[in-house]
Amino acid sequence: MEKRPVKGMKWKLHPLFVLLLVASAWTPYFREILLLFGTVLLHELGHVTAALFYGYRVKELELLPFGGVARLEHGSMGWRPRHETIIAIAGPFVNFLLLMLAISLHGSDLLPDEVAADLIEINLSLAFFNLLPALPLDGGRILRAAYARSLGFQRATGVAIGMAFLLSTVLMAAGLLALLAGFVQVGMVTLGVFLFVSAWQLRRQMYYDTVRFLDTKRRQRFDRPLPVRSLAAAADTPLMQVLTQFAPDAYHVVYVRDEKRQTLRILIEEELLDAAMKPGGVRMPLGRLFAEP
Numbered sequence: 414m415e416k417r418p419v420k421g422m423k424w425k426l427h428p429l430f431v432l433l434l435v436a437s438a439w440t441p442y443f444r445e446i447l448l449l450f451g452t453v454l455l456h457e458l459g460h461v462t463a464a465l466f467y468g469y470r471v472k473e474l475e476l477l478p479f480g481g482v483a484r485l486e487h488g489s490m491g492w493r494p495r496h497e498t499i500i501a502i503a504g505p506f507v508n509f510l511l512l513m514l515a516i517s518l519h520g521s522d523l524l525p526d527e528v529a530a531d532l533i534e535i536n537l538s539l540a541f542f543n544l545l546p547a548l549p550l551d552g553g554r555i556l557r558a559a560y561a562r563s564l565g566f567q568r569a570t571g572v573a574i575g576m577a578f579l580l581s582t583v584l585m586a587a588g589l590l591a592l593l594a595g596f597v598q599v600g601m602v603t604l605g606v607f608l609f610v611s612a613w614q615l616r617r618q619m620y621y622d623t624v625r626f627l628d629t630k631r632r633q634r635f636d637r638p639l640p641v642r643s644l645a646a647a648a649d650t651p652l653m654q655v656l657t658q659f660a661p662d663a664y665h666v667v668y669v670r671d672e673k674r675q676t677l678r679i680l681i682e683e684e685l686l687d688a689a690m691k692p693g694g695v696r697m698p699l700g701r702l703f704a705e706p
Contacts, residue, residue, distance in 0.1 A: 425473060425474065425475040427477045433446055445535070448528070448532060450476070453477070457474055457504065460483040464483060467493075467499075471483055471484070477607075494562060497554055497557070505543055505551055508537075509536070512532070512536040512537060512540075515528075516529070545580055546580075547573060547574075547577035547608060548570065548615055549612075549615060550577075553574075554573070560572055565660045566623060577609070581612060584608065587601055624695075626659075627689060630686060639664045640662075643667075643668065645667070648670070648677055649700060652688060652697050653696065659682075667681075680699065685702070
């Protein structure tokens with residue numbers, strides 16, 4: 414379900430969320446679902462506000478029952494870890510603000526007990542779940558940003574996706590064990606399945622996300638000095654194997670060496686990224702980059 418774009422941003426409501434809203438209309442849980450919808454919306458607007466503050470353009474905002482996804486324009490994220498961290502934190506931060514507001518209004522007798530209890534539970538649950546260190550959750554983006562400088566963008570993404578598979582397995586197993594013990598934990602199993610499916614999709618598109626990251630890095634204009642990150646590789650090393658170790662917020666220099674460990678040539682970041690964007694460039698051995706006329 415999509416709405417017209419507002420200032421270039423599309424608003425999308427996940428079909429599962431629509432189903433929950435419709436199914437709950439004739440149940441005692443309609444108020445809770447409406448509060449959940451409003452809380453998720455404010456959570457995602459926190460991400461959007463932080464992204465706009467740093468000058469990013471938000472392409473699409475999709476609302477899910479467990480949170481949402483604010484998609485920035487092609488290749489915008491990943492090469493500025495500090496920005497990605499703050500944008501990721503902004504959503505749970507909104508939840509903590511709403512939590513404090515609900516407690517304050519309830520303490521002043523301005524909010525009924527039932528509504529206050531629902532808001533406290535919803536915001537605590539959303540903040541806790543979204544801060545789990547697994548992509549595509551906010552905690553996973555923070556984890557990737559923390560490791561991206563030392564491991565490179567692709568390997569850091571792989572770590573965060575691996576954590577998603579691990580946590581999804583734990584959630585599903587805990588939910589099934591609780592069911593065997595006589596406690597119904599449908600929500601826990603559902604969250605585990607959602608996280609597993611999301612991680613599977615992210616793993617399938619990880620190569621393309623890396624290419625987009627590299628393309629963004631190629632077009633990036635430096636507005637400040639960057640630390641130089643040096644790599645050494647054999648002349649027969651495929652270019653993509655080197656590029657997967659490229660990190661955000663760094664400028665890369667690669668020393669190409671022969672079998673005797675003697676340096677044949679030093680390649681700078683621009684040469685490598687430009688070569689990668691040519692047909693078949695990512696599979697080309699490093700030695701070919703300076704052997705061809």
